[in-house]
Amino acid sequence: MDGTTLYAVDGGIARITLNRPGARNALNDQMIGELLDALDRAKHDDGVRVIVLTGAGDRAFCAGADLDGLGRDGMGVNDVRDSAPFRLFTAFPALGKPIIARLAGHAVAGGLGLAAACDLVIAADDVKLATPEVNVGLWPMMIMAIINRNVAPKHAFKLYYTGSRITAAEGREIGLVTEVVPRADLDARVDELAGVIASKSPLGLRRGRDAFFAIEGRPLEDQVAYLLSELVELAGTEDAKEGITAFLENRPPDFRGR
Structure with a gap:
């Protein structure tokens, strides 16, 4: 460009x-x-x-x-x-x-x-x-x-x-x-x-960053409910599973953005 x-x-x-x-x-x-x-x-x-x-x-x-x-x-x-x-x-x-x-x-x-x-x-x-x-x-x-x-x-x-x-x-x-x-x-x-x-999970970064902006101005109860649902979804992704496995195996994670 x-x-x-x-x-x-x-x-x-x-x-x-x-x-x-x-x-x-x-x-x-x-x-x-x-x-x-x-x-x-x-x-x-x-x-x-x-x-x-x-x-x-x-x-x-x-x-x-x-x-x-x-x-x-x-x-x-x-x-x-x-x-x-x-x-x-x-x-x-x-x-x-x-x-x-x-x-x-x-x-x-x-x-x-x-x-x-x-x-x-x-x-x-x-x-x-x-x-x-x-x-x-x-x-x-x-x-x-x-x-x-x-x-x-x-x-x-x-x-x-x-x-x-x-x-x-x-x-x-x-x-x-x-x-x-x-x-x-x-x-x-x-x-x-x-x-x-x-080096971090691009999916984790995106979901977390989006959530940061999404909760702005909401009541506390709505924020917590929204963030908990996001955490449950994020925990089920391939990147989260790979990150936890890599931590337990004491090796760098191989994040794929999925």
């Missing part, structure tokens, strides 16, 4: 790269379309077990919407559910596969929302994060739905009210970042983590 988004698969890991470094990997219509295609491609490729999302270069992971190159799709359409930004941010829960954000550059505005939409975020220690929309009279309306799932209200309001940049370490403290590593160690740590996850 060429253009504003690059796609490559190696060892069960799909790497999706936002490829507009000259524009700080800002999202325009073309990039959103290509990114949606890449995510869908990884979702339906049985050979892909983990997805890594990153930005080209070290300047920015993603600077959010390209105000010059992004159309008014999502602002003037009759149904915002038809808009590209809506389809992009709602695609992540339905991926069925773990996704890791690799931050070698700053993540601001919609770019921070894009990173927060990933399951795990690994950031270089000199990366900065921000929601600067308030500085131009706007508000991080859409990405607030993503960030609020990761950050407590008092921390979220500080981001939204001030528009100030915070460090990756501060992002980790408030729940936006999973790990912060020295820049020189970023690729090795992302590869290590992706490799560990890729």
Whole structure:
């Protein structure tokens, strides 16, 4: 895949790269379309077990919407559910596969929302994060739905009210970042983590990840009932039986995704 988004698969890991470094990997219509295609491609490729999302270069992971190159799709359409930004941010829960954000550059505005939409975020220690929309009279309306799932209200309001940049370490403290590593160690740590996850049962990962999102907002009793039924079904799969057998035989499991 060429253009504003690059796609490559190696060892069960799909790497999706936002490829507009000259524009700080800002999202325009073309990039959103290509990114949606890449995510869908990884979702339906049985050979892909983990997805890594990153930005080209070290300047920015993603600077959010390209105000010059992004159309008014999502602002003037009759149904915002038809808009590209809506389809992009709602695609992540339905991926069925773990996704890791690799931050070698700053993540601001919609770019921070894009990173927060990933399951795990690994950031270089000199990366900065921000929601600067308030500085131009706007508000991080859409990405607030993503960030609020990761950050407590008092921390979220500080981001939204001030528009100030915070460090990756501060992002980790408030729940936006999973790990912060020295820049020189970023690729090795992302590869290590992706490799560990890729070694697990793809069926177990998918069913567990889907359940994580499915129970959101449900009463406790409904959550427990749903999760118990999912556990019973998962325990009957070939992968679960292989995993238990391998544990008892003290050997690595051979997961087949069945």
